Amino acid sequence: QVQLVESGGGLVQPGGSLRLSCAASGGSFNRYSVGWFRQAPGKDREFVGAIRWSGSNAGTVDSRFAVSRVIAENTVYLQMNNLKPEDTAVYYCAATRNVRLDDGANYYYWGRGTQVTVSS
Numbered sequence: 194q195v196q197l198v199e200s201g202g203g204l205v206q207p208g209g210s211l212r213l214s215c216a217a218s219g220g221s222f223n224r225y226s227v228g229w230f231r232q233a234p235g236k237d238r239e240f241v242g243a244i245r246w247s248g249s250n251a252g253t254v255d256s257r258f259a260v261s262r263v264i265a266e267n268t269v270y271l272q273m274n275n276l277k278p279e280d281t282a283v284y285y286c287a288a289t290r291n292v293r294l295d296d297g298a299n300y301y302y303w304g305r306g307t308q309v310t311v312s313s
Contacts, residue, residue, distance in 0.1 A: 195220035195302040202307030213271040215286030227269040231282035243294035276311045
């Protein structure tokens with residue numbers, strides 16, 4: 194069992210940056226791959242990026258974003274730069290041992306999300 198807690202969201206102006214954190218506890222978190230997803234009101238959940246348990250093969254859909262992890266901290270980060278209003282959403286982290294990381298259905302541990310609002 195893994196518990197995930199997102200933090201770092203908030204209000205930021207367009208062009209600004211945020212670094213979201215996904216802190217894990219309660220399991221062998223370092224053996225899980227971790228994905229970031231976001232969901233805006235009335236829209237489908239969208240894959241943002243992911244990183245494998247080894248820390249290799251990290252990737253994001255948007256080049257403004259980057260996923261990293263610090264094993265010693267049991268934490269995965271989502272760095273978001275040059276934010277745009279359309280990035281406004283609740284951002285979730287999730288953990289899985291499945292191979293395919295871009296499909297939310299493959300994740301079985303989810304955090305409760307952190308709100309990111311990009312507005313002037």
